[in-house]
Amino acid sequence: MTEDTNSCYYQVQDNEVEIFNFAKAHNLPVLIKGPTGCGKTRFVEYMAHNLGRELVTVSCHDDLTAADLLGRHLVSSDGTFWQDGPLTRAVRHGGICYLDEIIEARKDTTVVLHSLSDHRRELHLERTGEVIKAHKDFMLVVSYNPGYQNMMKGLKPSTRQRFVAMSFDYPSPENEANILVHEAGIKLELANTLVKLGADIRRLSDIDLKAAVSTRLLIYAAKMMSSGCHAQIACLHCIIEPLTDEPETIKALSKLVNAHF
Ligand code: ADP
Numbered sequence: 001m002t003e004d005t006n007s008c009y010y011q012v013q014d015n016e017v018e019i020f021n022f023a024k025a026h027n028l029p030v031l032i033k034g035p036t037g038c039g040k041t042r043f044v045e046y047m048a049h050n051l052g053r054e055l056v057t058v059s060c061h062d063d064l065t066a067a068d069l070l071g072r073h074l075v076s077s078d079g080t081f082w083q084d085g086p087l088t089r090a091v092r093h094g095g096i097c098y099l100d101e102i103i104e105a106r107k108d109t110t111v112v113l114h115s116l117s118d119h120r121r122e123l124h125l126e127r128t129g130e131v132i133k134a135h136k137d138f139m140l141v142v143s144y145n146p147g148y149q150n151m152m153k154g155l156k157p158s159t160r161q162r163f164v165a166m167s168f169d170y171p172s173p174e175n176e177a178n179i180l181v182h183e184a185g186i187k188l189e190l191a192n193t194l195v196k197l198g199a200d201i202r203r204l205s206d207i208d209l210k211a212a213v214s215t216r217l218l219i220y221a222a223k224m225m226s227s228g229c230h231a232q233i234a235c236l237h238c239i240i241e242p243l244t245d246e247p248e249t250i251k252a253l254s255k256l257v258n259a260h261f
Contacts, residue, residue: 009182010046011175013039016166020047023164029117029140031160034168037214039179040143043168044098053137054095056086060105066112069099070125082128091116091123094137103144103153110159116140117162147211173199176215184222194218197235197260201243201253209243217242231261 020043023030032040041057048055058069071085090097102110116123121134142163144155171179173195180191195218202212221238225231235257240250 008042008046008049010039010042011171011179011182013168013171013175016043016168017047019164019166024051024139027121027134027136027139028164029113029142029162031155031163031165032141032143032168033146033165034143035147035170035214036145036211037216038168038170039215040168041098041100044096044141044143048096048098051096053139054090054093055098056090056095057098057100058086059100060102060109062104062106064105064109066109067127069109070112070123070127073127087112087116088123088125088132091132091134091138094135096139096141099140099142101144102142103155107156110156113140113142113159114162117159145211170198170202170212170215176218179215180218180222183219184226186222186226190225191222193260194222197239197257200256200260201239204252204256209249211243213239213243232257235261 020030024047032043034040044057045055058064067085069085069087071083071088073080074083084092087097087099089095099105099113112124115121116134117140121138123132123134124130125132170176173192176195176198177188177191180186180194181188184191186194198213198215198218201209217239221231221234224234224238232254236250236254240253240257243253244250
């Protein structure tokens with residue numbers, strides 16, 4: 001099934017729209033797990049668009065502090081004043097706050113989410129002493145990639161057990177081909193070939209790849225081809241080089257590309 005709106009195209013994979021809507025109906029926060037570039041962010045954008053809610057996205061990283069989410073005191077010529085961070089703004093005024101790659105954030109940062117993501121739905125601003133009850137249209141969505149390089153980091157059970165969780169994976173071949181056609185404007189036949197190449201690369205377990213090829217990378221290759229770039233060149237620079245630094249692996253993947261194009 002495809003759901004297409006004018007400004008946010010999303011190829012539905014399974015029952016994720018229903019699950020999200022059920023969670024939303026009860027103000028439950030949502031956790032989305034899945035490899036990078038498989039459609040997590042696009043899904044959240046699509047849901048925000050459908051629900052008519054503002055979306056605030058924060059890409060988490062290991063320097064992200066609680067203040068980056070909550071806000072901080074700033075100094076002006078009139079003295080100091082408090083400025084809400086992106087999470088606080090969404091909690092106050094409503095909207096979906098999406099914390100992308102939450103696993104990258106420091107553990108003390110994720111703890112501020114606890115009172116917000118359980119029945120209390122309130123945010124504690126220690127710096128100002130304020131406790132904010134979440135707006136009725138506030139929703140918290142977080143995502144992470146549970147790939148092997150993240151196994152050690154994990155999310156604390158006390159954090160993850162506050163969320164309705166769902167796993168995403170790369171789209172089915174048919175869906176992925178439709179996505180390539182839509183996003184890059186290529187012919188279905190070419191999209192199918194790229195999807196088959198992607199599936200073959202994802203099946204390779206005996207070579208050292210940090211991550212499997214994402215739908216995002218297949219779209220890059222498709223876009224370059226759509227504007228006349230030779231298939232082998234597009235695949236080398238949009239698929240192989242982003243995946244690995246190893247000369248041997250580059251050679252092996254190039255052979256695979258040549259078998260398809
Ligand atoms: P993630 O957040 O999982 O890293 P994204 O949502 O940014 O990945 O997906 C990368 C790109 O792949 C998107 O910009 C979009 O073009 C495309 N994409 C992936 N899955 C879908 C889908 N189901 N429907 C439409 N586009 C998709």
